[in-house]
Every structure is written in C-alpha cells, then in structure tokens.
Amino acid sequence: MNSSATTWTPERKILLACAAAGNDESARAELCMLVARSPDWNGILTNAESHGVIPLLRARLDELCPADAVPAAVRRHLRRACLSSATQNLRMTGELLNILQALEEAGIEAVPFKGPALASQLFGNVAQRQFRDLDILVRPGQISAAIEVMLSRGYLKEFELTAVREAEYLRSEHALQFHSPSGEFIVEIHWNFGSRYQAFPLTAAAVWERLRVVSLQGRSIRALSNEDLCIYLCLHGAKHGWDRLEWICSLAQLMRTQPLDWPLLFRQAVESGALRALRLGLLLAKQICAVSFPATVASQLSADPIAASLASQVKERLLSSAESQQVPEIRRQAFYIRTRERLTDRARILLLYWFRIPHPHSRDWELFRLPDSLSFLYYLLRPLRLLGNHGLRLLQRQDSI
Template identity: 35%
Template sequence: MKTFSKPYTKNQNINTRPEVELLLSCARTQIDDERAQRIKSLVKEDIDWQYLIATAYRHKLMPLLYNSLNKICANAVPNEAFNQLRELFQRNAQRNLFLSGELLKILGLLKERGIVALPYKGQVLATAIYGNLALRQSGDLDVMVQQPDVLEFKEVLLSLGYQPEIKLTPSQERAFLQAKTEHSYNFFNQDKAILLEIHWRIAPKYTCPIEAKDLWDKLEPFAFFGTTIPNLSLEDWLPILCVHGSRHRWEVVGWLADIAELIRNHPGINWEKVIAQSNKFGCRRILFLGLFLVNELLGVSIPTEVWQRIKADSEVTSLADSVCKDFFPETDAPERFLTTTIYQIRVRERLQDKLLYLESFLLWLRTRENTFS
C-alpha cells in the first residue's frame, strides 16, 4: 500500500516560533539524519528554554523532548535547561513505575473476583506504542470494565483506601451509571496521591457510543511487567485515541504523538478494519481529523488510499485549520463554549449524532441556568 508523507512544515495556522518547531521535531522516538540536523540548528537559535519546557510539559511531550535532545545534542542545550528537563523526565519515569505497580495490584484483585479489566491509556499504552514506560507523560490511572462490574470495582478501590470524588446515594449512583452524559467514575487515594478513573465507555455517549461491551470479544493478551493482561488491538486503539483527543478538541499535542507512534511503529495496521470500526460507531470524521493532524504536525505517513478518503471530506481540512490555531497561542485564550460546541457538531458525520450532541449541550445550558438563577 502506497503512503502519503511529508516532512514537518510550518502550517500557516500553527505558531511559527522556533521553540514550536523544535518541540514538534523532537516529538518522536525515531529521528532521521535530516531531522536531527534541523534539531541541532534550531538549538543554536535564541531559544526561550523556559517557554519550551513549559509548553512541552503542558502538551505532555516533555519526555520525548528530553529523550531526543539527550540523544542528538545534549551538549548544545544550556545546562540549567537540560538539568531541569532531565529531572522532570526522571520524575515522570519514577511516577509511571509507581503507578504501574499500583495498577498491577488492582488488576490482580479484580482478576480474583472474576472481573476482566482493561488498562486504558496510561502506562500500558506507553509500553505498547513507545516501547518504554518513561517516554509517555501521564499522571493517573484509567481502567475500563463492563458497566455491571463498576460497583464491584468500587468495593475493591474502597478496600485500598480510595474514595469517590463525588458522594452519591445508591439511587444516584445507579442513575449516574445509566446517564449518557457520563463515562467514568473517579476515585482518589489521598495517601498515594493517585486518581483512578473507572471507565465503562470511552467517552460520554454524545461524543461516541463505544462501550466496554463493544470491545470485550476483541481483547488481546499483552505482556506487562512479567504478567499477561488484556489490551486492545491496534485497529481499536486508533479510533479510540482519536475520539479521546477530539472530545477535548485536541488541546494536547501529546495525544497526537501517541497516534503518530502507534502508526510509525506498527506498519501492519489493517486500515480497512480501522475505517470500518469508525464507520460503525459514527466517528469516521473524528478518525480522519486525527490522521490529518498527525500528518500535518508530525509528518506521519498515511496510506494513499486512506489519505484520499480523508481529503474527500472537506470538513476535515476546515476543522484542522481551526484546531491548529489554538495549539500554541501567544496568550492564554478564554474558554470558548460556542467554538467547542460548533466543533463537536461539525466533527460528527451523522445527523443523529449531531442532534444528540446539541441535545446534551442544551441540557447543560438549562442546568447551568438553574444553578445560577
């Protein structure tokens, strides 16, 4: 299958600061000679290192930035900036190791109860697509189970010292788990400073209808720290990662880096299966937008046949232009509810999904008015 690829280019809608180009050039695990030379050249420019480090951290690209600079031109980076990056990198690696230990303990307890649990994003994703736990920036735990297992999962967490972020009565809890606006039940362990989110679907129903039950018959075994745990197939991960990023209007470039690494490191992806999955769940345009953005920002090769389908949807390019404008703003922009709402409606290709999102938005508005009236 032929592929469409391009080197990093300064999209007219993306901030053209050298720090931004340097960050995007470093946001990968494999760097060819041409890109390495460009990184060396950029490091010699008048780089605002504090801006670069803060931006990398905000976009969850700090580990990739450090890893690339360390391999290519560590001596050219000012000592203070390099030491700061190294400390942040090591702290992130230690945190991920700590979270992995907690995750394995929880998965073991769930297994004893006969509950199949899927680690969602986080440390398992870092191992699966980066091949190195330290190269992905994350701060909490996400675990998916089928909806009927959520309350038993809750009991396991309570026994380990976790407490729910919101206090619900049994009747409120049942309504919460049935609500199409909800997708996770969050618990916090104060002593360990760990937030764990129990997911039974990947996003609120108005964003995407994929639930745990839709994935369970396709789970694959995955080796993680000497044990075998369930994991998603590559063909399921791609649309799911795109749904997650799109739900937040791609406010974090690190989510695109995840998709980019998945594609680069797994050339055997069954693209027809990926597109069929996205068609089934009404998230084809969401998938196409994610693929367009990883090509535009990170130079990822997209199969020609897939690229042609992406370009055939004119909304994708338009949506990408609006998203790119907000990746690296010079000033903090106020939260724009209307912009986000319009985006969420446009990014869905089926009328029924557009109407579902609009219905949820109007419900949120009424709730907000009642709260402040």
C-alpha cells in the same frame, strides 16, 4: 495565508519539530536551527510540561542537537524531570498491577487503557510517556463490584451521591474517579468510553469482543485491539480539542509501531460514526508527526475538507502563543460536534449539551443543589445558565467592537 503566523513562537515550533523529527529530515534540520538561535528555554520547558512531551523533547535534543547547543542547566533539568516522571510512572505501574490483581481475584474482568498500558504498548517502556492517572475499563454489570474493590483498597470516591443520583450518574456518565488516601494515585474506573451526552461512537460493548492479551512488566493483561485503540485515541483527542501535543504523538506512535488493519479500521469508523474523528486524528499524525500512510489511506484523508479544516485549527492553536490552554467549554463542545459526521449525532450532542442532569463537578451542580425529587428542574436551569453566560459573552464582545 496564515493570519496568526506572527503569534507562532520559536518555543512551540521547537516542540513541533521534535514531534516530527522522528520521520522528517527537514524537521530535524529545523530543530537544530531553532535551538541554535538561543530560544527561551523556560518557555520551552513550560510548554513541554503542559503538552506532556518532556521525554520526547529530551530524547530529540540528545539525539539531534550538538551538546553545546543546549545549556547544561536545561539538560540537567530535563534529566531530573525525566527521572522524576519515570519513577512516578513506575509507582503508577505497580499500583495498576496491584489493582488488576485485586479485580481479578474478585472475578472482575478489567482492561487497562491509556497510562502505563499504553506507554508500554507503544514505546515498550513506561518511562517514555507522561501520564497522570490510571484508567481501567470494566463491564457495566461489574461496576458495583469494582467500586467495592477500590473502596476495600482504601480508595475514596471523588464525590458521594444519593442512591438516586448515583443510579442516574451510572446510566449517563462513563467513569468514576477514585483517589488513594495519600492523594498519590488517581484511578478512573470506566464502564464506557464516553458519556451519554457525548454520543461517543466507540462503545465498550463492542470492544469487549475484540480484546487481545499483551504483556505489561511480564504479566498478561487485556488490551484493546489496535483498531479500537486507534479510534479511541482519535475520539479522545477530538473530545478534548486535541489541545495536548502528547495525544497526537501517541497516536502517531501507534501507527509507527503497531500493525493496523486499515480496511477494518475504516469500516469500524464508518459503522460507528467516527469517520471524521478518525480522519482528523490521522491528518494530525501526518501533519504534526510526519507519519506516512498507504496511498489508499492518504486518499481517504484528502476526501474530507471539514477534517482538513479542523486539523488546521488544531495546528494553529498548538503553535500559537495567544491561545490559552484553557479552551472555553462551549468552544470545545462546538469543536467536538464538528468532528462528528452524522447529523443525528450532532443534533443529539447539541441537545444534550443544553438539557441534562449536571455532572457533580459541573458549574450547575455548584450553583443549584436540588433534592432528588426536583432533579427535573435541571433541564430548565442549565439552559437558563448557559444562555445567561453565553448571552453575556456576546454582549461583551459587541461592547468591545
């Protein structure tokens, strides 16, 4: 039984039918049926935008629905949105290539991932995926040189830190964000895939040994191996609660279009502690995008009831109109912890959630600006703030019962 079935909206069902329609005949029929019932097109467009699936929606409607089933104004809106997204993606692709060239000239090895590189790899066309920023991985030993390259290109760091705090930041975090002077481009220079606090199982040190070379707009670039990319997408989705449909569609597209060494993929996931996150990602690709797997993989997926339960939660949230896109931090963190199978990883994430030096964009940083010499006090102030917040929330809940 599904207790929240009444909150499922036709608008979200249309998006999910679009996601599955590539592989599922019944989803195609459902899409046409839902579209014929005069849905709330404003709601559909808003949801498609927030889930990053405008190109997918347009492609499916054009391909599967009769011309008169979709209002002309909606078709015009979708065409304009896709053109706008495509031209923006081209500018971002050009900027990425320019940055890669500058890094190369400075002797810095760089691996673009997500953004245009992922769109090109999965769809063969940077217009078919929406993205907002550029992500580039460099070796930890070259991060200072990479920062210099970005600054020399006129980019600005998202925040300035004292030398002591910057050293701490580089040790504990995984990426530094820059923006171009015009604000048009946001670039994240990564030296790892996740912060120390997330106990991220995919480490940059491991993927450097498994890189391959692919083509982006006729130029050779480094790329993650398909197996590393698959695990990364699963972990990235898990970290963010899989609250964007586009992430699931990209993972599904990876499985449809790229050869995967399944035994190697599962071995790497087991060894790194990312098995449940992988299973969850694959379950979502199967349940949302109708991806089919070899029998051996399918049996792996059914072996983990927690992954199945998490997949149900994600699907429920994607379909429900009651859920806000803004999932509270603590719920997101609880979800992420559940995606990890090792007790030691879970304990570490939980511990470091409470006791840590704050990220410069965090609430703790806004509330308590301590000098470097008193940084250790953050280990006390953060738990107190969290206890205050969560305790208050619990009390409010009791009041409302």
